[in-house]
Amino acid sequence: MLDLGVSSMQLDQAERGFSFLRDGPLDMRMSQDGPTAADLVNMADEGVLADILYNYGEERASRRIARAIVGARAAEPIATTARLAEIVAKCLPRPKPGQSHPATRSFQAIRIAVNAEFSELAEGLQAAERALKPGGLLAVVTFHSLEDRIVKRFFQLASGHEAHANRYAPAKTGTTARFDMVTRKAVAPDAAEIARNPRARSAKLRIGRRTAAPAHPVSPADLGLPEIQKKGRR
Numbered sequence: 001m002l003d004l005g006v007s008s009m010q011l012d013q014a015e016r017g018f019s020f021l022r023d024g025p026l027d028m029r030m031s032q033d034g035p036t037a038a039d040l041v042n043m044a045d046e047g048v049l050a051d052i053l054y055n056y057g058e059e060r061a062s063r064r065i066a067r068a069i070v071g072a073r074a075a076e077p078i079a080t081t082a083r084l085a086e087i088v089a090k091c092l093p094r095p096k097p098g099q100s101h102p103a104t105r106s107f108q109a110i111r112i113a114v115n116a117e118f119s120e121l122a123e124g125l126q127a128a129e130r131a132l133k134p135g136g137l138l139a140v141v142t143f144h145s146l147e148d149r150i151v152k153r154f155f156q157l158a159s160g161h162e163a164h165a166n167r168y169a170p171a172k173t174g175t176t177a178r179f180d181m182v183t184r185k186a187v188a189p190d191a192a193e194i195a196r197n198p199r200a201r202s203a204k205l206r207i208g209r210r211t212a213a214p215a216h217p218v219s220p221a222d223l224g225l226p227e228i229q230k231k232g233r234r
């Protein structure tokens, strides 16, 4: 069972620095070691920042926000979640009632970068494939479209279907499926669950049953992992 992303405990503790709703140190590390989000926003190249915001947050104003971050940090290092949220919000139109906070995508992107969430996810899925015995189940809950796309792609390939193939199409001949899908399509929470737990609103559950076929590695490119440039292009 993989329940992806940040936990409520992490979000609700201001000192963990995940949330733009609670001011705290700009940290965002799930494992509480290694470089923090403050290290990333205060040291990364403007082009790299824009790439991270664009590829990990689907933030269309990625360049404008990256430029604003670089400008702000020149005056004073960005040390808190509130300060980063303020810089990002200034780059975007004021949200209409019911719209999410303007910093949502940027915070998601920076969190994914700080925790290498996509490469960890790719490794976790393949480790599960190696660990499960025939008949064993792999259940994955995703919370946003980018991670869901990776999980969907993994199960498509592991169940012998070409990426983007029609889910009703028979498995490609000559490929031995490593999983049979228990869920034909992602399972979403119903209205009652969302009312009980609004944080579940974007959740998607996918389940595959392991076959006896040998495990087979898949590359980050096969899974469609976005590539972040090393330095200076965007």
Ligand SMILES: C[S@@+](CC[C@H](N)C(=O)[O-])C[C@H]1O[C@@H](n2cnc3c(N)ncnc32)[C@H](O)[C@@H]1O
Residues within 6 Å of the ligand: 003, 004, 005, 006, 007, 008, 010, 030, 031, 115, 120
């Ligand atoms: C959505 S939360 C799980 C919440 C849990 N199911 C609960 O109900 O309390 C995902 C958790 O996975 C942890 N995590 C993230 N990446 C990880 C990794 N590569 N290895 C192990 N745990 C990781 C995070 O720190 C986070 O606490």
